[in-house]
């Protein structure tokens with residue numbers, strides 16, 4: 307890694323910042339510059355909502371957005387009560403007057419957005435999941451410029467803060483398009499009943515425990531640092547004379563330009579509704595007891611409901627496993643007898659199992675070029691308050707599958723999937739397209755990711771799940787879609803300096 311990339315920055319600091327603290331901070335990266343959601347998921351702030359906004363009158367909006375800057379939360383602090391982060395669509399940046407020749411240096415994926423014809427093919431957003439049916443973010447819904455991510459210690463504080471913000475924004479012509487609420491489920495579970503948020507890319511710059519693990523290069527998650535190819539990911543670089551207030555850091559690659567991307571990144575948002583009755587009824591139909599149904603569901607996920615990985619505990623759930631992320635696939639489970647080759651976690655992060663040299667450091671490095679920092683939260687009331695698969699199965703007994711199921715038409719629930727990555731094409735889109743939607747992943751045939759994979763490819767159905775086992779594999783077919791897409795967008799999460807620069811552009815004299 308080049309030294310310049312980890313040097314402490316020496317450009318002008320905001321007057322409100324304490325230079326002494328900043329210089330004495332032990333971390334080589336400037337945590338004051340990075341929006342907090344990159345460093346932490348705000349697990350101590352269980353109440354959360356996301357506001358999608360549209361800027362009607364940029365000149366009216368500007369002073370309010372300039373004021374909003376001081377409310378945003380950065381990685382240096384772990385706020386005990388409230389955190390606010392702000393992300394932008396390409397449209398929003400242009401709307402605020404960011405010059406075309408600067409904005410056009412953002413990645414192609416970000417600029418063209420998530421709902422183009424090309425993207426629907428890549429992401430598998432076809433049929434009822436097509437962007438024209440989305441509640442937000444698609445061609446038939448209101449344009450979105452801003453995403454406000456709000457987190458609070460309790461619901462009352464969240465309400466108070468969000469309503470105040472919404473009103474202030476509305477007074478300056480920034481209109482709420484939609485508010486997305488979240489729901490904390492017991493034991494950090496998602497709605498299907500499995501513990502979520504366990505495995506994350508290890509970034510040593512954000513590690514508070516000094517662990518000695520294989521690290522993902524910071525440039526995979528943040529712009530302006532060397533990535534997994536030891537290169538700098540594409541980002542807007544600006545002629546120094548345009549940065550009149552010397553707000554932006556110098557280009558770490560040494561050119562005379564200023565780096566608008568550094569310490570910023572991209573945030574991918576997918577609202578994914580989860581059909582709990584369809585999932586558990588399918589499993590009930592394929593098995594002869596609730597134990598077997600839970601076992602098959604765990605095979606699909608790659609973890610037991612408690613989060614214990616199948617690779618470490620293949621026969622039964624095991625709550626005693628402490629480090630639930632300490633495993634690889636090649637040496638322990640080459641053939642997928644423990645964790646099936648097409649399981650959700652084995653596809654979305656194949657660890658050391660990729661060709662051409664599975665089991666090698668090279669294989670891990672390859673996999674690490676497609677990592678996602680997940681920051682999503684569930685929404686909607688749980689199907690059963692316990693979020694326990696056995697209770698789900700009990701509750702489902704006796705109801706018809708699935709159209710007549712009374713639960714199906716009840717309240718929408720699912721996951722506000724949020725992930726952070728420096729390269730949307732090589733990370734999020736690759737994982738969804740080349741691994742999750744791929745019917746031939748890992749030598750399989752007609753098998754999508756059982757949780758998030760598209761159920762058709764090239765116009766043909768792909769709805770099978772294969773469980774490798776001796777002496778012969780076991781296949782489950784006719785697997786319906788368990789997850790639907792309700793909305794989505796690609797956002798830029800700017801650094802503190804980049805945001806100040808963006809808001810200084812396009813202001814009328």
Ligand code: HEM
Pocket residue numbers: 496497498500501502503504505506576578579580607609613650651652654655678720721723734737738742757758789
């Ligand atoms: C409703 C949708 C989804 C559900 C219910 C779901 C559920 C889960 C669960 C239960 C885990 C295991 C817990 C953990 O390792 O943290 C997991 C892991 C993971 N999921 Fe998902 N997920 C969903 C969507 C997605 C999407 C859209 C992607 C990416 C395109 C994705 C990528 C991942 C990754 C990368 C991991 C970690 C794998 C590892 O490092 O071992 N998930 N998911």
